[in-house]
Amino acid sequence: MKSYRKELWFDIPVRRAFINITPKAEECLRESGIQEGLMLVNAMHITASIFVNDDESGLHQDFDTWLEKLAPHEPISAYRHNTGEDNADGHLKRQIMGREAVIAITKGKLDFGPWEQIFYGEFDGGRKKRVLIKIIGE
Helix, strand or coil: EEEEEEEEEEEEECCEEEECCCCHHHEEEEEEEEEEEEEEEECCCCCCEEECCCCCCCHHHHHHHHHHHHHHCHHHCCCCCCCCCCCHHHHHHHHHHHHHHEEEEECCEECCCCCCEEEEEEECCCEEEEEEEEEEEE
């Protein structure tokens, strides 16, 4: 069995954003040479997320609105975690949207359902963060 590992780095200047990283994941798959296996895509920071869904701007706006209702950024004083930081909401949003995705690889392609794409969700931007891509297979 072969194994491939790569880190993708992001520095999103805004507090919250959703970035389609499917092309980067597909590039990693090509680099790996793996034809059958699994790809793990993992946010390596506790205020960022990886999820699979549709690449549609209205849906992304709906996610942002929904998450802000569930875990509003302000008032910062509402959170016990915010002692010197103001990112408690980012931790909660990450928990809701997820840490990682595992995608099957079949015949050298990511084996998606209709409309599925991989997204990096940023909930406390303004500094560098990374995503791990780990591929195993033959």
